Amino acid sequence: MIKMEKVFDFVSSSGHYAADACVVWCYDDRFYKLLKGFGKKQGFVHIDLVKVAGGAKALAGGPSPERDFVLNQIATSLRLHGTKRVILMLHRDCGAYGGSKQFSDADKEEAHYVDQLKIAKDFVQKEVSVPVDAYLGDFDGLYVL
Numbered sequence: 001m002i003k004m005e006k007v008f009d010f011v012s013s014s015g016h017y018a019a020d021a022c023v024v025w026c027y028d029d030r031f032y033k034l035l036k037g038f039g040k041k042q043g044f045v046h047i048d049l050v051k052v053a054g055g056a057k058a059l060a061g062g063p064s065p066e067r068d069f070v071l072n073q074i075a076t077s078l079r080l081h082g083t084k085r086v087i088l089m090l091h092r093d094c095g096a097y098g099g100s101k102q103f104s105d106a107d108k109e110e111a112h113y114v115d116q117l118k119i120a121k122d123f124v125q126k127e128v129s130v131p132v133d134a135y136l137g138d139f140d141g142l143y144v145l
């Protein structure tokens with residue numbers, strides 16, 4: 001029998017849970033506290049977090065292995081945890097889009113993310129039976145599509 005060495009004591013809940021949301025969020029750590037704060041305000045107890053570079057970016061492109069992967073993560077969340085809604089996120093100055101410097105001004109950057117969020121939301125909404133909401137994270141808060 002393999003006996004691994006315990007390096008950290010911590011008690012995790014072993015019970016099954018229902019997820020309040022499946023959240024597709026960029027792993028940019030500048031926006032992690034935004035998710036925590038928003039989740040608290042929404043009253044989320046459990047979320048299934050799909051934390052990938054670019055957040056919902058993969059869902060806004062055409063067919064790709066990345067899009068299949070993220071969509072499969074969402075579908076698995078719904079199947080395993082009775083997930084009630086899907087939250088898609090993009091954020092300002094996202095490295096996956098080349099950062100804010102790729103845009104001539106802040107309004108053009110926002111407009112690009114709005115277009116991307118619409119595409120991603122429409123795509124996911126066709127694939128799932130729960131509500132899909134799309135958000136833009138900014139350095140002063142969270143904006144809904």
Ligand SMILES: [Zn+2]
Binds near residue numbers: 027053055094095
């Ligand atoms: Zn990002």
